[in-house]
Amino acid sequence: MKNVLISIVFGLGMLSHANAFDGDAAAGKTKAATCAGCHGANGIGIADNYPNLAGQHADYIVKQLKAFQAGSRKDPVMAPMAAALSEQDMQDVAAHFSSFGRDGSAPAGAASADESASATPAAAAPAAVVADASAGKALYEHGDKERGITACVDCHGKDGNSKVLINPNLAKQHPEYIEKQLKAFKAESRHNASMNQVAGNLTDADIANIGAYFEDTSAVGEVKASAGKVAVKSFVGDVAAGKAKAATCTACHGADGNPMVAMYPALAGQGEAYLIKQLAEFKSGQRDNAVMAGMAAPLSDDDIKNVAAYFASQTLKPAAAKTSNTGQKLYVSGDAKRGIPACIACHGINGDGMDKAAFPSIAGQSATYIKSQLELFREAKRDNDRNAMMRNIAIKLSDDDISALANYMAAMK
Ligand code: HEC
Ligand code: HEC
Ligand code: HEC
Ligand code: HEC
Secondary structure, eight states, rough: TOOOOBBBOOOSSOOOOOOOOOOHHHHHHHHHHHHHHHHHHTSSSTTSSSSSOOOHHHHHHHHHHHHHHTTOOOOTHHHHHHHHHHHHHHHHHHHHTSSSSSTOOTTTOOTEEEEHHSSSSOOOOSSSSSHHHHHHHHHHHHHHHHGGGGHHHHHOOOGOOBBBBTTTOOOOOOHHHHHHHHHHHHSBBBOOOHHHHHHHOOHHHHHHHHHHHHHHHSSOOOOOOOOOOOOOOOOOOHHHHHHHHGGGEEEEEEEESSSSSSTTTOOOTTHHHHHHHHHHHHHHHHHHHHHHHHHTHHHTTTHHHHHHHHHHHHHOOOOOOOHHHHHHHHHHHHGGGBOOOHHHHHHOOTTOOOOOTBBBOOOOHHHHHHHHHHHHHHHHHHOOOOGGGHEEEEOOOOOOHHHHHEEEEHOOO
């Protein structure tokens, strides 16, 4: 599976897809003369505040240049630089910089005497904070579920070598620059749905630790889950009170949230925030289902929180399911031609959702139920999804897509 050329389309309804690699590196080299002043002739930034572009994915470079040009990514230095570039210029300079190795080494097949290789990589500056590179690596590789931090490795790849063209490589990037960007995503002065979500939960110490890890990723040994702590799951509601209230639910959803019949959704291990939202909306009628309306009606706000906490605290025991390669492809990469975004962007690489944003977990959910929901969204009979997030996607899915996706999701572990 080397070099999987998948480009994931991230973002809410943002369907512009990554361009095919159609820049001209030779033309880009000439056009990149002005860029070299800061980013180095070989794409290695001449100082720590200038990001390395060497070996970065061309698609990602183009996307950033467009964002600087449009002003959706703000930087006083880059705005005028990008303003001067045509679409073709962007493709060309991107092709040029991406042709180098991540360390600024000459492009494969290029004359080794290429003058661009003469710029010396900037030495890593000593970290300002006493940061813990191992803790940084642990967070990078394992995330921290309790704090809503998705593992970075899922999107940025092992040691920062991303296989997904729209996700930037972080390997060999200046740590100072990585830290600055994480702070910008956290402050939401730089916008990207996934990164704002992830960085929003990082502390300054986490950011410093991740920076320290990128000083030299090869210097950090194997790590286990973050800081070795097995955090105890905490819930907004009261699990014990919820269990008592859940007695009426067991006939359909199972005593521990694992249903016996496939038409009923599994609730075990589902995100608490998502469960609360659904129950409140069944009760208000915003999610229209006659059976669940009756079940939710007698629940008070506290009952809803408690029942949600109870089911969220249970362990999902997925029924055996046969996976689908077609479903996997659509889930991971979407289909840019048909404007279908990748499900992975919101439901996660392992299908466990992002509960802080009330994006549901769908891994191991019953295929029958998933299929029914995608059909309901497609016909807009389920319309409680914020900003029509799911309706806009489902409307583009064929019956075959829906079956393939349902099978893939049900078989996800
Ligand atoms: C005067 C210095 C300077 C020049 C010249 C310059 N840049 Fe930049 N560039 C920067 C800085 C500073 C940033 C980081 C902005 C930030 O912190 O968000 C940056 C960021 C970028 C990024 C985003 C990198 C990432 O990893 O997200 C790209 C792409 C880029 N520049 C391309 C170019 C190109 C192409 C040119 C030439 C047309 C150019 N730059 C010229 C200073 C410069
Ligand atoms: C769900 C996928 C996803 C996850 C998880 C994720 N990222 Fe990102 N990250 C992205 C995308 C997409 C971008 C590019 C955003 C853009 O286009 O401006 C990005 C951009 C970045 C950048 C800016 C790179 C540059 O060259 O400017 C940094 C730094 C970064 N991520 C670090 C992290 C860290 C650290 C974590 C884990 C704590 C993480 N990311 C988790 C998808 C992800
Ligand atoms: C008679 C069977 C039945 C009973 C009893 C029942 N449910 Fe349901 N539940 C369903 C059905 C059917 C659906 C799917 C509704 C749809 O298609 O939108 C559902 C859906 C749900 C969902 C949404 C799941 C998701 O993934 O979006 C939640 C949450 C839920 N039920 C919680 C409860 C709770 C809590 C109780 C007890 C207070 C309960 N249910 C009792 C049949 C039942
Ligand atoms: C932009 C984010 C986003 C993307 C991309 C996305 N989803 Fe969703 N999905 C959501 C949200 C949010 C909900 C819950 C809506 C609500 O609050 O009821 C949801 C709900 C669902 C549900 C119902 C889960 C349940 O328990 O009832 C299914 C099934 C689903 N999505 C499948 C998919 C598939 C398949 C794709 C890709 C083709 C996809 N989603 C892409 C955000 C997204």
